[in-house]
Amino acid sequence: MNHEVLNQPPPLVDYNLFSTDHALREALSREGAAWASAQVEEYGAKVGTAEAIEWGVLANDHPPVLHTHDRSGYRRDEVEFHPAWHHVMRLAVENGIHNLPWACPRPGAHVARAALAMLASQNEAGHVCPVSMTYSSVPVLRHESTLAAEWEPRIHSTHYDPSFRPASEKAGALVGMAMTEKQGGSDVRANTTRAEPIGNRQYLLHGHKWFCSAPMCDAFLVLAQAPAGLSCFFLPRWAPGGEINAFHLQRLKPKLGNRSNASSEVEFHGAWSCLVGEEGRGVATILEMVHHTRLDCIIGSAALMRRALVEALHHARHRHAFGRALIDQPLMRNVLADLAVESEAATVLMMRLARAFDEGDRTFARLAVAVGKYWISKRTPAHVAEALECVGGNGFVEESMMPRLYREAPLNSIWEGSGNVIALDVLRAIAKEPEALERVLDEIRLAVDPRIEKFAAGIHADVSQHDGRRVAERLALALQASLVMRFSPPAMADAFCASRLERDWGYAFGTLPRGLDIDSILRSAWVSP
Numbered sequence: 001m002n003h004e005v006l007n008q009p010p011p012l013v014d015y016n017l018f019s020t021d022h023a024l025r026e027a028l029s030r031e032g033a034a035w036a037s038a039q040v041e042e043y044g045a046k047v048g049t050a051e052a053i054e055w056g057v058l059a060n061d062h063p064p065v066l067h068t069h070d071r072s073g074y075r076r077d078e079v080e081f082h083p084a085w086h087h088v089m090r091l092a093v094e095n096g097i098h099n100l101p102w103a104c105p106r107p108g109a110h111v112a113r114a115a116l117a118m119l120a121s122q123n124e125a126g127h128v129c130p131v132s133m134t135y136s137s138v139p140v141l142r143h144e145s146t147l148a149a150e151w152e153p154r155i156h157s158t159h160y161d162p163s164f165r166p167a168s169e170k171a172g173a174l175v176g177m178a179m180t181e182k183q184g185g186s187d188v189r190a191n192t193t194r195a196e197p198i199g200n201r202q203y204l205l206h207g208h209k210w211f212c213s214a215p216m217c218d219a220f221l222v223l224a225q226a227p228a229g230l231s232c233f234f235l236p237r238w239a240p241g242g243e244i245n246a247f248h249l250q251r252l253k254p255k256l257g258n259r260s261n262a263s264s265e266v267e268f269h270g271a272w273s274c275l276v277g278e279e280g281r282g283v284a285t286i287l288e289m290v291h292h293t294r295l296d297c298i299i300g301s302a303a304l305m306r307r308a309l310v311e312a313l314h315h316a317r318h319r320h321a322f323g324r325a326l327i328d329q330p331l332m333r334n335v336l337a338d339l340a341v342e343s344e345a346a347t348v349l350m351m352r353l354a355r356a357f358d359e360g361d362r363t364f365a366r367l368a369v370a371v372g373k374y375w376i377s378k379r380t381p382a383h384v385a386e387a388l389e390c391v392g393g394n395g396f397v398e399e400s401m402m403p404r405l406y407r408e409a410p411l412n413s414i415w416e417g418s419g420n421v422i423a424l425d426v427l428r429a430i431a432k433e434p435e436a437l438e439r440v441l442d443e444i445r446l447a448v449d450p451r452i453e454k455f456a457a458g459i460h461a462d463v464s465q466h467d468g469r470r471v472a473e474r475l476a477l478a479l480q481a482s483l484v485m486r487f488s489p490p491a492m493a494d495a496f497c498a499s500r501l502e503r504d505w506g507y508a509f510g511t512l513p514r515g516l517d518i519d520s521i522l523r524s525a526w527v528s529p
């Protein structure tokens with residue numbers, strides 16, 4: 001028999017991740033996807049069930065296993081996943097998180113998908129990798145009409161089919177991306193993988209990729225050196241003749257986090273592929289995909305912050321120390337409110353950016369996505385670490401989910417352009433497309449507030465690489481301030497401006513100044529189920 005257990009918060013299960021999130025709910029309608037409310041609501045309930053939460057736990061406790069060869073010594077190159085991985089994948093694919101804007105191209109489809117992806121990542125971040133890459137691959141496939149005609153219908157399917165067979169025999173398909181090589185990831189011009197032309201836009205690839213996530217996808221977009229320079233190729237796991245393509249998995253990476261997802265090292269030994277776009281224009285071609293996956297890095301980071309915040313709020317509401325609930329302790333209230341403001345600002349910015357994709361507002365998105373990717377993914381590790389501390393010692397223990405969030409937190413700032421590379425991209429966008437900066441400044445000016453005006457006046461186009469991070473940070477904060485001022489509860493907006501713009505703030509979370517309406521911030525942060 002156990003002794004009586006006291007003062008331990010109940011597990012946070014069986015709640016709706018969507019209906020308890022006012023910022024996401026309001027943004028879904030505001031940014032043009034009110035029509036998707038019922039589906040997002042239903043999905044939010046599903047991923048909040050004890051069952052779905054357990055799938056996330058199991059998929060990470062039982063990481064994928066690589067089988068390079070069969071028992072007779074033949075190559076197999078298959079990855080085996082725990083059934084829980086397939087459950088979360090099936091749920092995501094059935095909800096169209098991998099294809100919604102392409103399969104149902106209606107206004108608001110990117111926004112609806114962003115909301116769904118945010119809920120998926122809050123439950124289990126790893127599986128969103130292949131889902132995101134598939135979504136992002138479509139604009140690139142459309143460079144080749146025959147390829148798009150053959151593969152888009154497979155991607156449009158909402159059947160999750162994990163079987164290892166030629167895509168023509170499957171009920172649905174997923175697509176990955178492999179650019180990074182051992183000698184250089186950010187600098188893809190250093191790629192050494194060679195593409196040997198065999199005629200009719202077909203090539204054999206020879207070389208390797210150092211990171212190739214989700215290798216059980218049905219096909220990959222790959223960069224390789226063709227005679228005219230670095231080019232983009234489409235490489236299916238099965239060659240057109242019906243044989244397994246020469247895509248050989250070397251090992252799966254033992255990673256800090258993102259453990260449910262397989263990230264492989266792979267070699268190509270004459271792998272069949274076809275050219276996408278022009279030879280020598282590989283970077284320009286694949287950038288379209290990268291642009292979309294960068295949006296997903298923002299969504300994924302906003303999701304991690306949201307989940308961490310909710311876990312911290314839940315704990316603080318139920319846990320008592322020194323005579324009252326933690327949520328009633330003034331200093332804890334300062335910490336939680338500060339975390340809530342950060343999470344709110346991330347959510348409103350990510351949903352505004354998703355709308356730019358719906359509207360085809362490329363000028364705005366070109367700069368604003370880089371700015372958002374830099375800042376929101378950069379804020380996540382500190383945010384999640386602080387939320388973990390709110391849960392005390394329990395937060396350091398695996399069952400609380402906080403260690404998984406913490407391990408995942410730095411990733412979105414590394415892949416799809418690490419912090420410096422993105423900050424340099426912000427400078428490049430400003431230098432090459434001055435109208436992009438004007439568009440972002442116009443958006444900032446939509447909020448009429450002297451604090452925002454003063455802060456934004458410090459943004460200059462003429463800057464050196466040395467200042468790249470400062471510029472990206474300032475633009476992000478001004479953009480978030482403008483959105484929060486227009487769309488969030490006034491108490492959130494006041495706290496954001498006082499701390500992030502006027503710098504009445506410390507270096508750690510929990511240093512908001514006095515005089516703010518902390519009560520309102522905490523009340524709106526999470527509608528407790």
Ligand SMILES: Cc1cc2nc3c(=O)[nH]c(=O)nc-3n(C[C@H](O)[C@H](O)[C@H](O)COP(=O)(O)OP(=O)(O)OC[C@H]3O[C@@H](n4cnc5c(N)ncnc54)[C@H](O)[C@@H]3O)c2cc1C
Nearest residue numbers: 177178179180184185186211212213415416418419420421
């Ligand atoms: C879990 C995981 C999964 C991944 N999956 C994939 C995948 O599926 N497909 C794929 O193609 N890649 C994948 N990647 C690779 C990822 O995109 C690269 O790791 C990333 O782009 C950085 O490249 P790199 O590792 O070669 O680092 P480097 O390019 O060597 O960069 C190292 C550091 O130097 C900085 N840096 C680089 N250039 C400059 C500069 N000019 N000025 C200042 N600083 C600079 C970077 O910001 C970074 O901080 C994955 C990575 C991880 C961690």
